[in-house]
Amino acid sequence: MNPFNDEYFMKQALVEARAAASEGEVPVGAVIVCNNQIIARAHNQTECLNDVTAHAEMLAITAAAGVLGAKYLTNCSLYVTVEPCIMCAGAIGWAQLSTIVYGASDDKRGFSKFAPQAFHPKAIIKKGILEKECAEEMQRFFKQRR
Amino acid sequence: MNPFNDEYFMKQALVEARAAASEGEVPVGAVIVCNNQIIARAHNQTECLNDVTAHAEMLAITAAAGVLGAKYLTNCSLYVTVEPCIMCAGAIGWAQLSTIVYGASDDKRGFSKFAPQAFHPKAIIKKGILEKECAEEMQRFFKQRR
Numbered sequence: 001m002n003p004f005n006d007e008y009f010m011k012q013a014l015v016e017a018r019a020a021a022s023e024g025e026v027p028v029g030a031v032i033v034c035n036n037q038i039i040a041r042a043h044n045q046t047e048c049l050n051d052v053t054a055h056a057e058m059l060a061i062t063a064a065a066g067v068l069g070a071k072y073l074t075n076c077s078l079y080v081t082v083e084p085c086i087m088c089a090g091a092i093g094w095a096q097l098s099t100i101v102y103g104a105s106d107d108k109r110g111f112s113k114f115a116p117q118a119f120h121p122k123a124i125i126k127k128g129i130l131e132k133e134c135a136e137e138m139q140r141f142f143k144q145r146r
Numbered sequence: 147m148n149p150f151n152d153e154y155f156m157k158q159a160l161v162e163a164r165a166a167a168s169e170g171e172v173p174v175g176a177v178i179v180c181n182n183q184i185i186a187r188a189h190n191q192t193e194c195l196n197d198v199t200a201h202a203e204m205l206a207i208t209a210a211a212g213v214l215g216a217k218y219l220t221n222c223s224l225y226v227t228v229e230p231c232i233m234c235a236g237a238i239g240w241a242q243l244s245t246i247v248y249g250a251s252d253d254k255r256g257f258s259k260f261a262p263q264a265f266h267p268k269a270i271i272k273k274g275i276l277e278k279e280c281a282e283e284m285q286r287f288f289k290q291r292r
Contacts, residue, residue: 050217051208052240053199062197071196086264087236094198094233115261118232
């Protein structure tokens with residue numbers, strides 16, 4: 001049995017989401033995996049960086065490219081706790097990530113409704129991995145803010 | 147007559163596009179305008195930063211937020227030489243830019259085909275400003291590369 005499965009990497013993305021929450025950021029976390037190794041991890045930092053572009057996925061893509069010394073993340077997988085938005089989906093497409101795994105769906109802002117063709121045509125999309133835990137992070141955060 | 151019209155600001159975006167070309171970058175330039183003043187200017191830097199997210203619009207949005215000390219660019223206008231892609235359109239939506247002015251259309255990657263609802267619902271979109279000049283920058287660049 002391979003311990004480095006989708007649940008394992010999504011748990012790592014959840015660690016990032018919880019770090020975001022503890023900083024008062026909308027709790028979305030992401031990791032990028034290459035050959036079963038995490039090469040980048042990031043969480044939403046839009047508040048602390050005062051920058052709407054500082055979503056977890058964007059920061060992870062920039063970091064992963066730095067690690068690999070390559071702009072294109074072909075053969076890499078992105079794990080993100082919440083369905084990517086239009087912006088992040090566009091970045092994922094440009095980066096040519098081959099697999100995108102997300103936890104909770106986002107009906108209001110998610111790419112699947114607003115930019116369904118954003119990814120590379122051959123990209124594999126998996127959703128609903130640790131969906132409950134990922135959604136609960138978001139629900140808890142917004143409940144506390146109300 | 148107001149000299150600070152759409153053509154004026156698009157010319158400034160073109161200056162940025164030409165700077166990109168001179169650096170070997172796909173020639174797209176952008177400026178963000180607030181109260182008739184340019185508060186941010188940027189050009190595509192995906193090659194030199196080794197980062198697919200470093201499009202002109204993304205860099206300009208991040209810079210403008212830094213100048214204003216505000217994440218949301220409501221009441222600001224973005225001028226960009228080429229139609230924004232999915233990623234940039236998503237960022238423009240998050241930033242709540244009120245006016246988006248672009249020069250050349252991009253049928254292959256442009257938001258209007260792939261993410262037509264990306265912007266704020268009240269955003270004003272103007273296209274075709276200095277279209278010929280903006281398109282020529284792109285054509286010249288790709289012709290030289292072939």
